[in-house]
Amino acid sequence: MLTEPLFSIPASEGRETVTIIFDDQAVTAPAGISVAAALLVAGASDFRTSIVGHEPRAPYCMMGVCFECLVEIDGVPARQSCLVPVKDGMIVRRQQGAVSLPDSEIGDGR
Amino acid sequence: MSDRMIVIGGGLVGAAVAFGAAREGLGVCVLDQGDSAFRASRGNFGLVWVSSKGAEMPRYAAWSRDALKLWPDLQRELQELTGVDSGLRQVGGFWLGFSDKEMKARYELLSGISRAVDGIPFRMMEPSELRHYLPGLGPKVAGGSFCELDGDANPLMLLRALHSGLIEKGADIVSNVDVVQVRYDQSNGVFEAVAADGQRWQAERLVLAAGLGNARLAPQVGLQAPVKPSRGQVLITERLQPFLHYPMNKLRQTVEGSVQIGSSSEDVGFDDGTTPDVIEWQVKRAVAAFPALAKARLVRAWGALRPLAPDAYPIYEESESCPGAFVVTSHSGVTLAAAHCYVIGPWAAGLSQTPPDFADFSAERFRDPNKSFSHAH
Amino acid sequence: MNVETTDLAIIGAGPAGLAAACEARTLGLSVTVLDEQSAVGGQIYRNVVSAPRARSAILGPDYSAGAELVSAFASSGALHLDSAVVWNVATDGTIDYIREGRTRKLSGKYVLLASGAMERPFPIEGWTLPGVMGAGAAQILLKSAGALPREPVVLAGCGPLLYLLGWQYLRAGARIAALVDTTATSDYVRASRHLMGALRSWKELRKGLGLIAALRRSNIALYSGCSDLRAEGTCKVEALAFRQDGRSVRIPTSLLLVHQGVVPNTQLSWSVKAEHRWNKAQLCWEPVTDIWGRLGETALYVAGDSRSIVGAQASAVQGRLAALSIGNRLGVLPDITIRAAPYLESLKRYTAIRPFLDALYRPKDENRVPVSDKVVVCRCEEVTAGQIRRFVGLGCQGPNQTKAFGRCGMGPCQGRFCGLTVTETIARERQLEPADVGYYRIRPPIKPVLLGDFVE
């Protein structure tokens, strides 16, 4: 779900854009910025829920040390979105609690 | 007033024995080193496991089997006393084989033990049957074995529960102590432990449960503990949603969700580091077992040192020359925790007889010059 | 696995790493620089080459100065491996890193660790709420994406970077609801003792004073000597509450940027079991090195902010000095003294201001060691200050034991964000110095690695 973004990029920055899909919503972002930056500018207020307390979390450091910005990118879970540049067509998903490995590969439990 | 019993070492073994004595009302003082000591108890794999144990020593196989039966009591008692859950899960456990040769060797090992000791059942399984319990098993797995007695626990929570339990029972735990000397005063039957900084403690009974530290301390009170470090490297992933519902001997998902991958056995002295080649090898095998793990992340690798006797079996012995002094050293301190608590604890406290056939565990066995040891633990 | 070799492998492409690479190349050494980011520049010169001119103008001359170093690097002949995440370093100079989805090895005759700094954690109530970020993080958004806060923002804490960001925001036309400064009058008194020394870095000093003067002129609400900071909100931050001069203040905001200085990123040096000392002035760990930055008798050197917080210019000089020493050891620079002398001189000049800054912007005790038991210390595993204190009560002597008892430090950030807080909390509780409490045993992988990256 996207809400009022905390950050915006002034129009004067005018640059080539790419489109990524965030939880099934299309998001446009300037080429070359990080996925975390793109999501913040698009209005993603939380990126994941914490593993123990299931509380909403969002990027804190933007430089790869806090691991608050973890999202699933193109099927790979727990990527640090502040370190990954956006690419056109990227599919990004929020993470709810602990990472779940793809069902198709692990069957459905017992 | 001096304590009745000093326990040197606050790892899983020392804490379990101490708790076993303290719960009987004995005044116990546990002496332990600081934050960064060698501590197998903090770096182990967490299995509560009997299969494949004791191929050359049936007494040990039976001892492990009986320890598993006592575990639920320990879990319950600690939970009630301290509120800390040691995470015991006795749902049965698997071993995985990657070739027919491995499968055959496994069958021979387990059937040998089963013939020698009652009540350690096992079943060999084809991959198709294994997948019923372990969906997501990769195509490289050739088969496996299952033992319904096997399981796992959370060794860190067990350690915390034992320490909390000791405090509840009025025991003293003194940390940051490096015991350099233990001695026995024959005239009054009092033991004294002396720390590097000169502090001293006295008691009527002494338990050496200092893991690798036992090698140096035991001879000072007429005992022997020729233990050497055997390094195990263990890997752990980030937390994942539950998908492995049974522990395996080299792979298990903890209650917190992280997957542990273990453990190598290396003879590298007192080096508890990690090496990229072992990490890589262990990862490859884990991904071969469960290909979905390719998408999980390794967050930490560590090395920990097992205090291992030459034949990898425990040493439990009371000193003849200094009665009241005991040495307690064992690989598999998680598996055996409840036995250390409920059997060794009262024995070392002088409240019960020597358990049957305990001569098998005496260090006497290493004194035979014609015997050589290989450890297949 | 096939192992590439190089004379000098450098981890980190910030000022320290880039300058070291340039210097080493002038000596004819082969150099490979690895950085997990997709472009060189490190934290301060992030994106400096591709940032549009208007953005560079906002960021100011210190930022643009990086362009020169970056272009010198580009033409130096050093090999740059971008998006390369180093996960293991050995004292003999072997590096394991992940790039393009698989693990690789590089063997350096020498290795320079130049992994820089990170913002000091700011463990107060509510700091895990979305909308609370580091001021440095917001500056990264500005440098790398040109992104500015949409609504009036609250800046809180202390330290040059906080004022710099405020100044940059003003220039960019972003609105600042308030600057909540934790610096108190007593800090100015303490710092004044170091003023004479600081005058040797008068350029730096003047720059800093200029920033603060500009903020004062700007009519934004400035609060100083603030305490009891607390971020309020349920699903995201709604306000900053604090106390000033005995009264409670609450400022509503959707974006709270906190900062109280930067600390060395010491994961790499800890991971090789190098000796570290507690820096009482900067309240952080730093690896013990010789004057060139070498770690004991190893093939490893450290330079820049990962050795000690010295700032960008001094970081670059440290990088050059390390390169000279390595050249000397490899026999290509028999006499190091002549080339090193001017660098050693400028290092003194650049670092002269540090004691003054450290004293003035010493982060408040209450913002390093949480007073309230409720404050989350370990963000990953959600362990609170109260829990840490309880484990100490159970007999835990240091961070490795509290970790074993409560998972504090076991999450994906691998202790980066709780380590200092845990050490200081235990030290306070046991009434010891942090140096006597120690730190986490940092182990590989330095950063989490996908298991699949080990499999062909």
Ligand SMILES: Cc1cc2nc3c(=O)[nH]c(=O)nc-3n(C[C@H](O)[C@H](O)[C@H](O)COP(=O)(O)OP(=O)(O)OC[C@H]3O[C@@H](n4cnc5c(N)ncnc54)[C@H](O)[C@@H]3O)c2cc1C
């Ligand atoms: C990689 C690995 C995997 C393992 N996996 C399993 C498993 O799956 N299941 C299982 O059951 N077991 C397992 N083990 C074995 C198990 O961890 C050990 O058997 C058990 O932890 C031993 O406990 P301990 O208390 O004897 O030793 P330690 O945990 O090493 O404790 C010894 C204690 O004595 C203290 N000490 C030492 N010298 C002195 C001194 N001079 N003065 C004061 N104090 C001293 C130390 O500080 C330490 O706290 C594993 C071990 C390793 C290394």
Ligand SMILES: Cc1cc2nc3c(=O)[nH]c(=O)nc-3n(C[C@H](O)[C@H](O)[C@H](O)COP(=O)(O)OP(=O)(O)OC[C@H]3O[C@@H](n4cnc5c(N)ncnc54)[C@H](O)[C@@H]3O)c2cc1C
């Ligand atoms: C968020 C932030 C903003 C700052 N802004 C300013 C500013 O505006 N002005 C100012 O004067 N100072 C600023 N500083 C301080 C400034 O960063 C330092 O003084 C200077 O950059 C130090 O240079 P360095 O080369 O030591 O490290 P850095 O410039 O920090 O470079 C370190 C590099 O190492 C890389 N790295 C780290 N670990 C690994 C690994 N395991 N594998 C691969 N690569 C790795 C990082 O990606 C980074 O690029 C800031 C600091 C921070 C943390």
Ligand code: FES
């Ligand atoms: S925001 Fe901190 S790691 Fe990405």
